Amino acid sequence: MSTWLDLIKEKIPEARVLTELSDRYSYSFDASFGEYLPEAVVQVKHKEEVVSVLKMANEHQIPVYPRGQGTCLSGGPLPVFGGIVLDISQWPEKIDVSPDDLTVTVTPSVLTGNINKEAEKHGLMYAPDPSSAHVATIGGNLAENSGGPRGLKYGVTKDHVLGLEVVTPEGEVIRTGGNTIKNVTGYDLTKLIVGSEGTLGVITEATLKLMPKPRDFQTLMVSFGEVRKAGEAISKTLTSGILPSKMEFMDQACIQAVENFKPVGLPKNAAAIVIIELDGHPETLKIERKLVEEIMEEVGATDIVVPKSEEEAEKIWHARKQVSPAIAKIKPTKVSEDATVPRSKIPDLIDRLQEIKEKHKVEIVAFGHAGDGNLHPNVLCDKRDQEEMKRVELAVEEIFKAAIELGGTLSGEHGIGTMKAPFLESELGEVGVDMMKRIKESWDPNGILNPGKIFAEKGQKLVLRNE
Amino acid sequence: MSDLQVLQDKLNYDKTFDCVQCGYCLPACPTYETMERETHSPRGRINLVKMVAEGKATVNDLESPIEKCLGCMACTTVCPTNVQYGEILEGTKEVIDEQKEKTKRRQQMERFLFDEFFPSKNWMDTLGDASWFYQKSGLQTMAQRTGASKIAPLHIEEFEKVLPEMPSPKRRRDRAKRYIRKRPSTAKVAFFTGCIMDSVFFYSNENTIELLLRSGAEVLIPEEQSCCGALHAHTGKKESAKELAKQNIDAFEKENVDYIINNAGGCGAKLVEYDHLFEKGTEWHQRAVRFVEKVKDISEVLVDLDHLDFQKPLNKTVTYQPSCHMTNVQGVTDAPLELIKKIPGVQLKELDRPDFCCGSAGIYNVVNYEESMDILDVKMEDVCGVAPEGIVTSNPGCLLQMKLGVEREGLNDKSDAVHLVDLLMEADPQ
Ligand SMILES: Cc1cc2nc3c(=O)[nH]c(=O)nc-3n(C[C@H](O)[C@H](O)[C@H](O)COP(=O)(O)OP(=O)(O)OC[C@H]3O[C@@H](n4cnc5c(N)ncnc54)[C@H](O)[C@@H]3O)c2cc1C
Ligand code: SF4
Ligand code: SF4
Numbered sequence: 038m039s040t041w042l043d044l045i046k047e048k049i050p051e052a053r054v055l056t057e058l059s060d061r062y063s064y065s066f067d068a069s070f071g072e073y074l075p076e077a078v079v080q081v082k083h084k085e086e087v088v089s090v091l092k093m094a095n096e097h098q099i100p101v102y103p104r105g106q107g108t109c110l111s112g113g114p115l116p117v118f119g120g121i122v123l124d125i126s127q128w129p130e131k132i133d134v135s136p137d138d139l140t141v142t143v144t145p146s147v148l149t150g151n152i153n154k155e156a157e158k159h160g161l162m163y164a165p166d167p168s169s170a171h172v173a174t175i176g177g178n179l180a181e182n183s184g185g186p187r188g189l190k191y192g193v194t195k196d197h198v199l200g201l202e203v204v205t206p207e208g209e210v211i212r213t214g215g216n217t218i219k220n221v222t223g224y225d226l227t228k229l230i231v232g233s234e235g236t237l238g239v240i241t242e243a244t245l246k247l248m249p250k251p252r253d254f255q256t257l258m259v260s261f262g263e264v265r266k267a268g269e270a271i272s273k274t275l276t277s278g279i280l281p282s283k284m285e286f287m288d289q290a291c292i293q294a295v296e297n298f299k300p301v302g303l304p305k306n307a308a309a310i311v312i313i314e315l316d317g318h319p320e321t322l323k324i325e326r327k328l329v330e331e332i333m334e335e336v337g338a339t340d341i342v343v344p345k346s347e348e349e350a351e352k353i354w355h356a357r358k359q360v361s362p363a364i365a366k367i368k369p370t371k372v373s374e375d376a377t378v379p380r381s382k383i384p385d386l387i388d389r390l391q392e393i394k395e396k397h398k399v400e401i402v403a404f405g406h407a408g409d410g411n412l413h414p415n416v417l418c419d420k421r422d423q424e425e426m427k428r429v430e431l432a433v434e435e436i437f438k439a440a441i442e443l444g445g446t447l448s449g450e451h452g453i454g455t456m457k458a459p460f461l462e463s464e465l466g467e468v469g470v471d472m473m474k475r476i477k478e479s480w481d482p483n484g485i486l487n488p489g490k491i492f493a494e495k496g497q498k499l500v501l502r503n504e
Numbered sequence: 505m506s507d508l509q510v511l512q513d514k515l516n517y518d519k520t521f522d523c524v525q526c527g528y529c530l531p532a533c534p535t536y537e538t539m540e541r542e543t544h545s546p547r548g549r550i551n552l553v554k555m556v557a558e559g560k561a562t563v564n565d566l567e568s569p570i571e572k573c574l575g576c577m578a579c580t581t582v583c584p585t586n587v588q589y590g591e592i593l594e595g596t597k598e599v600i601d602e603q604k605e606k607t608k609r610r611q612q613m614e615r616f617l618f619d620e621f622f623p624s625k626n627w628m629d630t631l632g633d634a635s636w637f638y639q640k641s642g643l644q645t646m647a648q649r650t651g652a653s654k655i656a657p658l659h660i661e662e663f664e665k666v667l668p669e670m671p672s673p674k675r676r677r678d679r680a681k682r683y684i685r686k687r688p689s690t691a692k693v694a695f696f697t698g699c700i701m702d703s704v705f706f707y708s709n710e711n712t713i714e715l716l717l718r719s720g721a722e723v724l725i726p727e728e729q730s731c732c733g734a735l736h737a738h739t740g741k742k743e744s745a746k747e748l749a750k751q752n753i754d755a756f757e758k759e760n761v762d763y764i765i766n767n768a769g770g771c772g773a774k775l776v777e778y779d780h781l782f783e784k785g786t787e788w789h790q791r792a793v794r795f796v797e798k799v800k801d802i803s804e805v806l807v808d809l810d811h812l813d814f815q816k817p818l819n820k821t822v823t824y825q826p827s828c829h830m831t832n833v834q835g836v837t838d839a840p841l842e843l844i845k846k847i848p849g850v851q852l853k854e855l856d857r858p859d860f861c862c863g864s865a866g867i868y869n870v871v872n873y874e875e876s877m878d879i880l881d882v883k884m885e886d887v888c889g890v891a892p893e894g895i896v897t898s899n900p901g902c903l904l905q906m907k908l909g910v911e912r913e914g915l916n917d918k919s920d921a922v923h924l925v926d927l928l929m930e931a932d933p934q
Binding site for chain 2: 055057058059060062063064065066067068078080106107108124127148169171172173359361362365366369370371419420421
């Protein structure tokens, strides 16, 4: 047995150092592609344990891969060079709400949805709401800078972080930021760590911003005969002085998939629908709802549904949530992308997707957080069909290209990980990538923390095949 | 077909692709919570099955993760892509069962237990004495064969402590086979008595019959009925399960009844899935479908007939621990609650997490005692939060387990676990 494993076992209880094949395979994947077998899985439960693992790993140059609940869609926690998967999900959960400060301090393993549940007890909310909030850890959210539908009005995870406790790759504990809303002391390392995908440090505690929970909500579902019109309607609403909390988009293929899966009465003939949520004071909502209806009519909506009860609204949002499982019925493998473009460019992106779909003969559907320009084009295929997967790889590459050409970005919320690393330079340029690499090298001189992510190896390509 | 292909077929390899590895099932899984590793989560188990089917790991690597699965099916209710975890699990158990090198003694034991003991009405009838059941039935030996031997003999005692009082063998055999009403009946009901239910919880079965009669139904107990086969299927003995299913379908077809009822969540779950055992288009499949259409839990039928009027108020707070198989497989959730709420004086306090398994899970608590007790501890913490005077369940396994939970927490003077039908009878319905 390798000596580094013995060293680990000196510091971490043996029951939490997993080396059996079955355990190693259980941490070899995430919710994206690829499967890499680690040599060991180490389950840490407090900061000192993280410190000792990283110190040892740094000294012996063993790669360490932080992992929350493995729901990443870009390969973030995959142990691509073997070594150690550092499982953070079993860390005892602690959620300390300070209602008077409108802040909350949490341990990294806390499920994001639980933060919101605790906040609600005080009439507050934790705004970021990725659809995986009830399974993903806040540590994973911070590392990926996750966002959700509410991002339109409230921003993504990084907009709600005040301070962090981080263990550096060399095993030192640092604190970034603080507990105050305003804090401009020195470089903003908090923002640097958030979204660094576990490559710069292991987050062991976070202090987050809470905000008052809106008094009331109003949902609207609007149908369009043309996708372009839907795009126009979104721009027009956002420039009219109204800021909805959510504006979600579904194309026809998604609508039909949901109706075929578990029918909820969506307009099957619409080219696209936009589901809007307004939040705020009930009186304001009445006025805003009318204004939005007017805008939609003016742009040429074919139908506007205003739910009369909470249950009816819930049904519409449920339909939106059903998109993912519903489209998985079209074909078993789902390559879920998150190309993001300036909001005015959504119709162009949709046109480009149509071209890509025809060119490479693949199944593509699109839905997502159109209000912030963040679309999720999903390529539906079958992992077992190697020939098809090759075409999918080409199609995905073109989706990224299209997003960047339209002035957008490779990732709105899923991160770069292993999946998008080969395309990083096309967005950031050579020097841009080099500056980032220099940061990484100075934080992690031995390159032990989550190597193989964000930055591509020479000649690395997108691979969705197992062979 | 190559060996790997045969294995893939048996393991339901194709079905594992429905899993998109989203992890939505992780928070629902009791063993993931108590055993604290992905290996003992639904997603982890499905992935391991896939790895074995691809030849990357061996059946041996699968054994512990699969054996430690409760089969509670909580994972299937939250899965967005509707992964057929139950089928993957049973297929895998079959493969493990086939590949296991068995000692002669163990083979004999299994043959006795599964081929003779559970299916046999006679054996069950002679089961008058419960301690006999636990000591001589082989559960003890079974615990030994699975490696739980170090601890098993002690725990058998634990279970014995909480067994209810047994009827005399005479009382048991004197039970009528047919309860015909003098007044016109509202429904004709055939009662699937269940093997453990009918031996260990004989009085609950009597109460079930009484409740049906008081609801205006005519009750018959087909004599040729056998064990439901759940334990066989769950331990990978699909062929035996199939044989038992056939025997039961035969037995119940003879009578033209409106309902085939049972009062054991686990048995009911097997009965409502009899059609899955046979290939579509075959005659047995058709017969199974017809059988399944009539299968109902006692609570559903009592609600349907709606004839009970409770005379005696029971002034106490109770909580309801639903059986996983009743909730997650049969989808029966409201009927028991509706009945409890009808009893005057009863205050129903719901658990925080009623859908969390109690850890009984067939014979899981005997063969995986420690793991089962960890799960029971989580359950009891919830129960203690509610502090009820009665815990109502609807499955013999859960009932024993909850009784054990009460015992372990030292709550004997404050609380007791009862079967739903016993609680209903206590309130003297007319
Ligand atoms: C069905 C589904 C829906 C999703 N919806 C959304 C969505 O709406 N918006 C969105 O943004 N994402 C979404 N995701 C992606 C995913 O849920 C998020 O990226 C999430 O943040 C991952 O959290 P996790 O706990 O699973 O982390 P993991 O997947 O385990 O890890 C993610 C990354 O974080 C790093 N990491 C984990 N913990 C720490 C730590 N404590 N310190 C440092 N680094 C750490 C890992 O190394 C890895 O790079 C979705 C995923 C699924 C499967
Ligand atoms: S919820 Fe379903 S699809 Fe998601 S990981 Fe679990 S089994 Fe797989
Ligand atoms: S059946 Fe129960 S124990 Fe088994 S994986 Fe599913 S939720 Fe977990």
